[in-house]
Amino acid sequence: MVFLTVANWIRARGPDEFWRKRRIFRLAAHYTGRRRNCYSVAVRNVHRALAYATKARKLKKEDMKVLWDTRITAACEQHNITAFSLREGLGRADIMLDRKSLSDLAAWEPKTFHCLAAVAKEKLNLDNFIDGTDKKEPTGINLNLKDVMLEAWLKEKK
Amino acid sequence: MSAAKRVQQWATFARTWHIFDCKWQDPYQSAEVIKKYLMGLHKPIYHSMNDCGDVVVCINSREIALRGNDWRQRAYFHHTGYPGGATWTLAWEVHNKDPTMIIKKAVYKAMRGNLQRRHTMQRLLIYPGEEIPEDIIQNVSNQIRQLRLVPTRLDHISEEEVKKFPKVMDYPQDYVLK
Structure with a gap:
């Protein structure tokens, strides 16, 4: 043809x-x-x-986003800050890091991430910003053990 | 891999043992917290294919608190597989039968159903009371914070402390206390 x-x-x-x-x-x-x-x-x-x-x-991009968010939330919890206020604080301080870099820093450079969390916290403090999104108190440095009956028990074991 | 790096690797992937006191806690809300530690969701190295979950020891599971009239109303379903094999057991009956069952089912339900779930559940140890075997308590190095404050009952406070507590007024002589 x-x-x-x-x-x-x-x-x-x-x-x-x-x-x-x-x-x-x-x-x-x-x-x-x-x-x-x-x-x-x-x-x-x-x-x-x-x-x-x-x-x-x-889908791969969406899955990675969910994974990074999980990791950032976990890392934020260690420093007694919510993931939302970390983003808000870093945004206000003009530190434009994406999810991928933040989660990489959280895993490989924990001290850097600690500083970033401190910067975000300080910036929000200066701006008088109150995070009302999450009332659940994360564990961390401000952990208050006075109400926990096992405190004395665990201490004598260590 | 240098010696220092090797130790760092062990430290990163080591299992931590957590203890959680279930006294006066809502099992369904606690399950969300316990799940986080069991699956390793509290670590920045989390990945679903990464074996980074920790061990959680729950104590005082006999003392859990259910919401509203859940003790009487919540039913646990079981089916034997045979016709007419369905049973619905009320929460208080399940709890009387096995004081660890409710918290166990709550954590199981909080996790997504996949092949990993039953293996993750193996890392959850539940004890009805405060007594834990010595070989388990010696591994514990962290305590998970309770979600709710455990209230102190008046009859558990010593009489001297109650007497010392400041009063607004004394009851009149002819006042009848129930």
């Missing part, structure tokens, strides 16, 4: 059946059983895998 119109080239089936199928088989090489050996099965699975890969490019 000869196409005289350029638009019809889009519908052309490609170079050669062997190479067309080979492109699919290359992508299905790590599958098992008929999924890698039979073209009709392989092409379905490859198309599905490619669709998943497209979706996952977005």
Whole structure:
């Protein structure tokens, strides 16, 4: 068949059946059983895998964001500050660090993170900002053990 | 890996043992806190594939406090798998049967259902009273803060202290105290 119109080239089936199928088989090489050996099965699975890969490019970013938030929240708790007020304080102090850098600092440079938390706290203090988002008191340096009956007991063990 | 780095690695991934006193605590709210320590969500190195969870020892689970009329109203469902095998047990019955069951189920329910959940639960030790085996208490190095203040009962305060407490007025002679 000869196409005289350029638009019809889009519908052309490609170079050669062997190479067309080979492109699919290359992508299905790590599958098992008929999924890698039979073209009709392989092409379905490859198309599905490619669709998943497209979706996952977005999901991966969301998952990483959730993970970084979890880590930052954990690190903030150690310094008796909420993740919200850390962000607010750093923003007001013009320290523009993203989630990724903050969580990396929290894991690998704990002292740097401690300083950042202190800066955020001090900035909010200067601005008279009151964090009303989270009333749950985190554990940390201000931990008050006077109401806990086990305090004396644990002390004598140490 | 140098000797110092190796020790740092051990220190980072070492399991810490926490103790939590359940006395007068809401098990469902406490479960959220206990879960955090069990799964390692309180560490900046957290990852779901990273084995960084700690051990939590719960004591005084007999003394938990449920909200409202939960003791009478909350039912725990169990199914044997056979037809007609469904049972609903009220919270007070479960608690009488096994004083550790309610806190255990609360923590189990607080975590997402995945393959890791049952292994994470292995790291939760619950004791109905204050008595803990010696080999367990000697590992404990941290105490998780209670969510609520444990109130002191008047009949648990010594009589001298009650007498010393400042009074606004004395009752009149002919006043009848119930």
